[in-house]
Amino acid sequence: MQENLRRESSFGKRVIAIVSQIPYGMVMTYGQIAAIAGNARAARIVGGIAHYGDSKLPWHRVVNRSGGLASGFPGGREYHKKLLMSEQVEFEIDKNGEAVVSLVEHLWIPEK
DNA sequence: AGTATGACATAGC
DNA sequence: AGCTATGCCATAC
Numbered sequence: 001m002q003e004n005l006r007r008e009s010s011f012g013k014r015v016i017a018i019v020s021q022i023p024y025g026m027v028m029t030y031g032q033i034a035a036i037a038g039n040a041r042a043a044r045i046v047g048g049i050a051h052y053g054d055s056k057l058p059w060h061r062v063v064n065r066s067g068g069l070a071s072g073f074p075g076g077r078e079y080h081k082k083l084l085m086s087e088q089v090e091f092e093i094d095k096n097g098e099a100v101v102s103l104v105e106h107l108w109i110p111e112k
Numbered sequence: 113a114g115t116a117t118g119a120c121a122t123a124g125c
Numbered sequence: 126a127g128c129t130a131t132g133c134c135a136t137a138c
Contacts, residue, residue, distance in 0.1 A: 011134060030120050034133080040121075042133040047119035052136040059119075070119040 003039050008053060009036050018110060019057045025087045025100050026108030027061045030070070036110060060084060067100030069094070 008016065014037040022028055032044040039045070047070060050059045060083045064070045069080040081091060081099050089106050091099045 008135070015134095031122085034121080039133055041131085043120035043122090044118060044132080045120090045134040048117090048133090048135050050119050052118085054119090062119080064120060065122095072119050 008049065011039060011042065011045065012049050012053065014033075014038065015049055016053075016055075016057060019046075019050075019059065019062060019111060022058055022061045022108055025089055025106065027063050027067075027084070027089065027103070027106050028108055029063055029065055029067075029103070031065055032107075033062065061087075061103055063103075066094065066098070067103045068094075068098055 015033055018028070018036055027034050029038070030046045030108060031040060033046050034040055034043040037046070048063065050057075053071065060069070060073075060080055071078050073080050075083075077099070085091070090102045092102045094100045
């Protein structure tokens, strides 16, 4: 019970709560999660929790500001892309030629 | 116990 | 318009 709550402070708990509530076929950006959690500048923390404190949260539904997955993901971006494609998430090609999630269609906003 | 790095983002120059 | 600098919390060493 509390063992999975006492790992982080209120910010981390909020991040975990938000990420764990991302519905199927939806994605969120680190910055948005951080902003909702209370610190728009703490986007790194979201990633930090993801890397170290990750438990069972759908981090594959969490993307960076570009709409693509951040670096360091297990399996690489192609695995991530395949994963989201399995959830019927649509991808778009940005100017850099990189596959990014169509945030306009798949960006999920909690409380809404 | 203190320092360093990190799955990012925003502002400033 | 592109690069540098700073902010944030948590985990690792």
